[in-house]
Amino acid sequence: AEFLHPDEQKFFDVALGLVQTAGRLVRDAFDTPTSVVMIKSSSTDLVTETDQAVEKMLIDGLSKAFPDHKFIGEESVSGGAKIEFTDAPTWIIDPIDGTTNFVHRIPMIAICVGLTIKKQLRAGIVFNPITRELYTAQTGRGAFKNGFPIHVSNNKTINTSVLCASMGIHNVKAMGGKWLEMAQSNIRKQIEAGVRGHRSFGSAAINMIMVSQGCVDAYVEYGLHAWDMAAPAVVLLEAGGVMFDPSGSDFNLMGRKILCAATKELAMEISSKLTHADFEPEA
Ligand code: 2AM
Ligand code: CA
Ligand code: CA
Ligand code: CA
Numbered sequence: 001a002e003f004l005h006p007d008e009q010k011f012f013d014v015a016l017g018l019v020q021t022a023g024r025l026v027r028d029a030f031d032t033p034t035s036v037v038m039i040k041s042s043s044t045d046l047v048t049e050t051d052q053a054v055e056k057m058l059i060d061g062l063s064k065a066f067p068d069h070k071f072i073g074e075e076s077v078s079g080g081a082k083i084e085f086t087d088a089p090t091w092i093i094d095p096i097d098g099t100t101n102f103v104h105r106i107p108m109i110a111i112c113v114g115l116t117i118k119k120q121l122r123a124g125i126v127f128n129p130i131t132r133e134l135y136t137a138q139t140g141r142g143a144f145k146n147g148f149p150i151h152v153s154n155n156k157t158i159n160t161s162v163l164c165a166s167m168g169i170h171n172v173k174a175m176g177g178k179w180l181e182m183a184q185s186n187i188r189k190q191i192e193a194g195v196r197g198h199r200s201f202g203s204a205a206i207n208m209i210m211v212s213q214g215c216v217d218a219y220v221e222y223g224l225h226a227w228d229m230a231a232p233a234v235v236l237l238e239a240g241g242v243m244f245d246p247s248g249s250d251f252n253l254m255g256r257k258i259l260c261a262a263t264k265e266l267a268m269e270i271s272s273k274l275t276h277a278d279f280e281p282e283a
Helices: 008-031 049-065 099-103 169-175 177-192 204-212 226-238 264-273
Strands: 037-039 046-048 070-073 090-097 110-117 120-128 133-138 143-145 162-165 218-222 242-244 257-261
Touching: 008 049, 008 090, 008 110, 008 120, 008 133, 046 049, 046 099, 049 070, 049 090, 049 099, 049 110, 070 226, 090 099, 090 204, 090 226, 110 204, 110 226, 120 204, 120 226, 133 226, 143 226, 162 177, 162 204, 177 264, 204 218, 204 226, 204 257, 218 264, 226 242, 226 257, 242 264, 257 264
Parallel strands: 070 090, 162 218
Antiparallel strands: 037 046, 090 110, 110 120, 120 133, 133 143, 218 257, 242 257
């Protein structure tokens, strides 16, 4: 596989070292919960001092190593600000995906660091520092869990699949009852179509990782941001998975929604059953 930039391997190696250090920060805070919890837009939208410290540490480290790189980080993007996404090497960072899990000491959280160059996904690092599961991928070079290759399932039909579709609780608050109805009706349709089971892990990245390693067969979600999806998207694609907009059209990293699956057949079957939101997320 060709690199888009001559220093791409170095970019990845530096990021990986920083993520491992960040993992120790998060693990220490998880075991000794002194972290201050702050409410952002509502009681379902939390941030802790650990989220902020980890994001700062990653951005400081990467910008010191690569002064001309750009950053899109959850805790650095101030409310409602338009995200500037350019051709420059860009690190897309979620310091803790699954902050509610973190605050409630549920061990399903992920540090997510993705890299785009010329707006193309190039590398993804997704690290659960509690279970010490490290998922890495570089475009064209495969996906790995703690160094061992991972692959999606071969499932092509709903009735042999375990699906993941979160209720999008954030969107319920932002968009009112209409949203709840849509989320419920989509899950209901999947159950009626004979799905084998439903799971949701409270972290968009872990949901995507579950598809990447063949545990779950597909995942659909509205309301996500680029930092939830960038890093796990590289892992998913390199693990052989597919990614679309829930409507079945092309995936857009900035489009705030995703349908990912083990196979295109399964993705299209799910897409055909969904009520598609006229989706204008507020936050
Ligand atoms: P976070 O923990 O980084 O905030 C379950 O809550 C998942 O949804 C997490 O991955 C969480 O990311 C993400 N999430 C946060 N805000 C959201 C929103 N407005 N819409 C959809 N998902 C959101
Ligand atoms: Ca958040
Ligand atoms: Ca997130
Ligand atoms: Ca986060």
